[in-house]
Amino acid sequence: MQSTMMATPLSLNHLLERAGQLFHRNEIVSRLPDKSLRRHAYGEFYRRTRSLASALQKLGLQKGERVATLCWNHHAHLECYFGIPAAGGVMHTLNLRLSPDEIGWIAGDAKDRFLVVDDVLLPLYKQFAGLHRFEKVIVFPFSGAAVPEGFTDYEQLLADADPEGFRYAAHGEDDPVAMCYTSGTTGRPKGVAYSHRSTILHTLVASLGDFWGLRGTDVVMPVTPMFHANSWGMPYGAVMMGVKLVFPGPHLHPEDLLDLMQVEPPTLSLGVPTIWMSLIQTYDASQAKESPHHGRWKLPRGMRSLVGGAAVPESLIRAFDRHGIWIEQGWGMTETSPVCTISYPRAELQGASEDEKYRRAAMAGVPVPLVDLRVIGDQGEQPWDGRSVGEIQVRGPFITGSYHEVPVSPEKFTADGWLRTGDVASVDELGFVRITDRTKDLIKSGGEWISSVDLENALMAHPAVAEAAVIAIPDEKWSERPLACVALKKDADAHPGDLNAHLLQHGFAKWQLPERYEFIEAVPRTSTGKFWKLKLRERFPK
């Protein structure tokens, strides 16, 4: 027998129409370059997005063609998220933190036809303009200044368009809507193309109660850049549920975020650990009577903060919890849309101790629905016993099965169709994933593995340590030994002996202690805010 259900395709356009019908009164707030706030209603977002789509069709955009964006987080970028797919195009977010050479190469690889760029980012654009020719460069006058000659004015384009006469491009649910490139710490960056289907499914799953828990009454502040795995997909979820959005624009310094939180206190925010580390340090420093910022900020009690992109130290979770802010850690990657696991308060742990609660919160979390997850060690699939480690492999309808125009390679995909993530982890009997390392960051000392992540987290729990990154250095006897690169807090002091004592107290064995310490200014970061260990390996080859 057959199912009798309608064959209606999943579509991003449905979310846009829904937002226009239901949420037209709700607000979208964007911080402009001059730090003033621009307030849009969803009704305006709806009309402007349809205008953008209509204008792109008039410019001749064909089904499946790429339109790049080089933008901060703001309302016009959100319009691109929905307007480009509505016109039948594929939104390709360029990462403004990459080198101009890389951006130019990526735009060329994606064959981007048009570009939408913030006026304040035109200097960056000009540095890679020679590497790829966009047929049209549409400048969003973010700063309010006049758009320079030779460029198309985004606002004028919208003003000339006809949102009423607009018709959505026909599409199937597997047609692409957005494209991101992996940061590519090894080899060239590679493109991942999301479909209507994968985006709707990811949005539904991630928005569920135990994960993002999105409700229409939420006020969401996406600090995660919209060019970083689509701000983890939050813009789609926000529009689906009609939440109030507060975009920080280009102002991502801790002082700026704290200022913005005073005017628009969020109920939910998202960003990488670095952001929250510096934010809490800035806030704590302002508590001192002699601070010039004394009394300037209140933290938004009751806020939930989604943190991902790198491991979240337990000390950070405890620090925020003291202020009534709960950090919910997630793990995923550009290849996985990105939400794969989230650490949330499980019913089974309701009677657990505080320490146990924090220990779980500092893990990558539990696989979300529609994601199959397994851990493969040398001997095959590992049991979920909290000890056995191996590479995480995932499968599901919002996980990439290939890279754009790259042959499928066995280093990235298994023969039975799973994505090899390159992250090493154990899973416990409640399904909590604990990431111990990237495959390439593991330290093999005397035939035993040492987790650099475990050492880093323990070091960062020391009161004098601001940041710590551990890498392997070659060793004749043990093959590899850990080297700890430590950045101390301002005016703080600690010696290797103190830190070793601290590690021993935290349960590390003697042979697991760092062979050596290097005290550095700060840990170098990739464009997406992750520890860039490659740079440390170059600096400390032995």
Add this chain to the structure above:
Amino acid sequence: MQSTMMATPLSLNHLLERAGQLFHRNEIVSRLPDKSLRRHAYGEFYRRTRSLASALQKLGLQKGERVATLCWNHHAHLECYFGIPAAGGVMHTLNLRLSPDEIGWIAGDAKDRFLVVDDVLLPLYKQFAGLHRFEKVIVFPFSGAAVPEGFTDYEQLLADADPEGFRYAAHGEDDPVAMCYTSGTTGRPKGVAYSHRSTILHTLVASLGDFWGLRGTDVVMPVTPMFHANSWGMPYGAVMMGVKLVFPGPHLHPEDLLDLMQVEPPTLSLGVPTIWMSLIQTYDASQAKESPHHGRWKLPRGMRSLVGGAAVPESLIRAFDRHGIWIEQGWGMTETSPVCTISYPRAELQGASEDEKYRRAAMAGVPVPLVDLRVIGDQGEQPWDGRSVGEIQVRGPFITGSYHEVPVSPEKFTADGWLRTGDVASVDELGFVRITDRTKDLIKSGGEWISSVDLENALMAHPAVAEAAVIAIPDEKWSERPLACVALKKDADAHPGDLNAHLLQHGFAKWQLPERYEFIEAVPRTSTGKFWKLKLRERFPK
């Protein structure tokens, strides 16, 4: 260009595997015929369900074949929800409130091959056994008694099966997993067949924060029968999020539900308005010092209650809110999986008055994601102005596009592929649907429409009225006039004059007042607890 995403099919089996992996410690509680409680862990549910699937395959169940259930709400019924599809079959829930003739006809129409039946329901089975021959009748020993000769013992079947050796039947996401028949107030009942895809999508959407808001820490009591639109799909959502389930078994009297709530206080419950009306009346009566139940019950403060299947009077919402229980109204039908609209607290109404809040809560609510909704009047599509009425039509991936083996008729489906629901409503500018009537229940008086639902709700807000149903009676001058059939509360008294005065106070015009009142014992109900106006029309033809 192509999307790079994996083509993983949506599958109910994924939810079962996930529950087995993650939630094995969580509990499923079932109330047995003798009122004792049976406690299962999800781990046991997982193994038993795979055993059931394995056993069905061994019995020769082929892909797409129907296995009927005739069961109350309990853990074994939940096993059928997942075990029958896991074996490749289609679960067909038989409605035990229908007449034996109807049940037999429906089982024959669906060509059910096997039947799973509660031992306590064998007397009912025997009344329709002559109308359709099941190849095998599997009896669940719900009461604990020995299974009679000639039947297969459900527990023995599971005990003999091999859950380890079980392999899921191969399937595509559009393959059917479950089947329900519409209650069919006009004509023969018709079958609706849900697919893996429609079920997963409906589960994801309905579980979102503003709707069911399911979290793993919830305790859910499904009073809505599992043979009534699959208990609104809640069993699927519960297993997806690993919530604790509390099944009331056959004990649905208000005293029984109140007793169960003392032992297992739910955070979320679901049922038709009748259940909650009688529950609050029973509770209120127990507050009297002289009541034999005085002090026996506490209501579970903070509980949310999903109510649907019929319009929820504002007075009922206010009555529960006084006890800290929030009623969330939804609207849908067997044809729509069923959740189509839900009334939830919108951000736009955060500053609204209490009265406004209740007024909205008493509406059918706002369309959920993936559901397109429109209202078609005589002049075509109606504006969302809160006044213009017409028939609700819906479209989406979890809405039926046909009936099982019935030619698609224009009375049920429009030429452009929308389902005609037969409900008449207006939609306001925030998307709130207000159902004014079934198309066939509208009263046309002197060229103007009178809403029977509005009159009923206002009458039920009168302190002396337990229930009220309004039907049309023929009238020479006005063509039709309203007749109010009123059941008074025990020991309460009210005369037509009092009720008319009450209606005038509530804003009704004189010409809208009932032409006549009939005082009755109780409003007759359909098998699913809805007012059965057909019976009243037969009783009061003029």
